[in-house]
Amino acid sequence: MRQGFIRTVMDLAAEREDVYLVTADTGFTILERFRERYPDRYLNVGIAEAAMVGVAAGLALSGKRVFCYTIVPFATIRCFEQIRVDLCYQKLPVALVGVGQGLTYGTAGATHHAIEDIAVMRALPGMTVICPGDALETARAVRASLELDGPCYIRIGKSGEPPVHESEDFEFEIGKGCLLRPGRGLALIATSNMVEPALRVAEALAAAGEDPAVVSMHTVKPLDRGLLEELSRTCPLLATMEEHSLIGGLGSAVAEAVVDGNLPVKVVRFGIPDTYAPVAGSQDYLRELLGFSPAHVAARLKEELVEQ
Secondary structure (H helix, E strand, C coil): CHHHHHHHHHHHHHHCCCEEEEECCCCCCCCHHHHHHCHHHEEECCCCHHHHHHHHHHHHHCCCEEEEEEEHHHHHCCCHHHHHHHHHCCCCCEEEEEECCECCCHHHCHHHCECCHHHHHHCCCCCEEECCCCHHHHHHHHHHHCCCCCCEEEEECCCCCCCCCCCCCCCCECCECEEEECCECEEEEECHHHHHHHHHHHHHHHHCCCECEEEECCEEECCCHHHHHHHHCCCCEEEEEEEEECCCCHHHHHHHHHHHHCCCCEEEEEEECCCCCCCCCCHHHHHHHHCCCHHHHHHHHHHHHHHC
């Protein structure tokens, strides 16, 4: 996803002279190409994330379109007040790009895990929250962000994420989910780096005779409530999958939409329980430990489908 991000920003900078890239002493081996080609539009503010957001706000007030890039916890939590006051309150079109979604930096420990960011960003008035499922969605999200009138948060992976789209020929629109697999009875609604695991869960359930639909809900705010209503007509069970706290993330957003729309469905949520990871470890290990690996999800959903 990082490569999809920087390639698209490079393309946008070639097309538009108002595109700037600001970072807080991260992105080595990734951002050098931009710095070398557009040195006057690249700023590294050092280990000072609050200053990064302030600089971005100043550039935006001067008519620039700014991308801020750093690791997720530092892009969201460390400079929350500046995001709230400098960007959201003033409705400035700055894109915050956080790398290392969920448990990507699993071996670095809880300080580098990104488990609260969707909830925090989703609560900010005027903030758009985009969590692409692969490099193609990342590239489309970066380009589409320039059409927004206010701030957005784009949550991406570090590297090597498998594709979830079979080709580049798919429609991407902020606020509209992508139906990756049609189905009936059950709809798996996933975001960010849980989209590919959702496809694996669907394969396991299909082998057991089920026909689950799979959605990449790349935009968590604004949520595609129209798609949820459409799914509710054929899928009485909705299952959300996210590598994020179960509090305030995709599952919460879907549950809110179901209640607000009085949809006749049951919602089952999969994600990180209300805890920090007790150990450092690989992403797959922590998913297993915290109970939302593809195997855990498939087993639980088989039980749910039997009970229907």
